[in-house]
Amino acid sequence: MMEPMHLQYELEGGNFTKAGFASSEIKKVLKQLNVDAKTIKRIVVSSYEAEVNIVAHAYSGIINAWIDNEKIVLHFNDKGPGIPDIEMAMQAGYSTASPAVREMGFGAGMGLPNIKNNVDLLEINSEVNKGTLVKFTIGLTPEMN
């Protein structure tokens, strides 16, 4: 088994201008690795949603990505209010987004369901008033899916 490649990005809560930076960088890497377009799309869509969730709902966060020849593993770790009821948060359409966030075009309550639909493995751990850790894995070769 080869040593995976590690990438890391930091995020600030409330800074929507920067949201999407990490997914964009990850996309560049995946294109260079000749990962097929559909898989890249799934990865970029999910990491973008997870990234926006940190910016929209938390105070600060760190994204870690590990890529090997079979899969990408992504960890979105934030300091923030946490998610009291994860099952509810996963429901399509559920959102606690503030009016200000909705104003910016977010807050449809589709982020987490969208992630779930696009990833192969998903795990969310959260502690209220501390933070949230969203982890997911996506296979890089079509036959793994």
Place this chain on the structure above:
Amino acid sequence: MNNKFFHHALYFSKETCIGCTHCMRVCPTQAIRVRNGKAELLPNRCIDCGECYRVCPVDAVKVEQDDFNLIYNYKYRVVLIPGVFLGQFPEDINQQQIYSVLIELGFTHVCEVETGAEILKSVMADYIDENLHIRPMISSFCPAIVRLIQVKFPSLVNHLIPLKQPLDIAGFYAKQLLIKQGAEQDEIGVFYITPCAAKIAAIKSPVGETQSVIDGVINIDFAYNKVLTIIRQSKSKKFPSAKESNLSPESILWALTTGESSVMRGRSLAIDGISNVIEFLEQLENEEMSNIDFLELRACDESCAGGILTSSNRFFTSERLRNRAKSVQHPAERNENDIHNFREYLSKHFSIEKIKPRSMLKLDENIGSALEKMKKVNELMEILPYVDCGICGSPTCQSLAEDTVRNETEISRCIFIQRILEQKGTFTNEESVKIMKEIWGEGKLDKDLK
């Protein structure tokens, strides 16, 4: 890989090139390197946008052109002129003068390219409606954009609308019209006056079809100078009045920015300028933009009015076309030769094959090997200076690292690395001079300093 696939209309004149890196710096697909003091083109990456042509200080970037006398291989010689060709000429010269001079130059028929748009606009609008599952749909109008998407945004190729463009439709129409009037297929030659290199490349190696209907190209600057000279030299001469074109205002404006987007139904955006387009496509790859129906993307600022081969200021060209569109009396009269009467025939020729990606970004076919290479690239980036000076002959530090990992160059071409190695005593001045000469040729280093 088939060489014809990567046919380019742009090439560098080795004699003229002074090895200055202007072109290498502006190339949006990083398709240029400097070797032996001369710019070299990487054919897999070049999209014929012509940014290099614009910045070259010594005119070493050339655009190929067919021999004008090629037209005499045909009995019927049709010239297809784009609206921006008419838009090159000052206001005191009218369309009829230009038409008749073109006939004087040896053509037998003149047809406006945008005639094809008369038919395409509804076909394209219907196509967009019928393919609701693909949003946004991207116009294939600009060949540099089609190639850009193929090499740099492979995930977006299925957004490209696989329909022929006004130029090809007008070409089919012109040929069919002459055949209807008794000409034989092989007696007809159709020639296009082109404002850019990308159109030439698209004709010589079309994407999504095997052969173009266009038989030859004439560069717009060449045609403009020829026509203008004749008009200016024959001031007093009366030109026979050619028949007025009956293009609709929308078609007249087709090749300008918003020419397509303003005609398509639904939510449409128009973006011109290659760096604006790249910025937008980067975002499109990251986000869902399914609420946009249509994207008009053009490589040149002010679209075809800003084509690299044009002579007139692009803003004046646009203004002239907009004035012309305003002055159109409607509805125009139609006769039996009108393109609308050829709709059924043309509809057999509308579609092109699926456009395939040909990514230039991958470091290797195999993910595992690509990953190994990327790790090496990242290691190299740790020691490179992030100055992007271009002295190594690659456009950026990142591209030097990638070229090195692909075994196309060596990391010791970086002058910073050379200094580091010299400090360590593992590299001599002779060695670095030798490397510099490999990149820049003898001349730049063999100079007398007083």
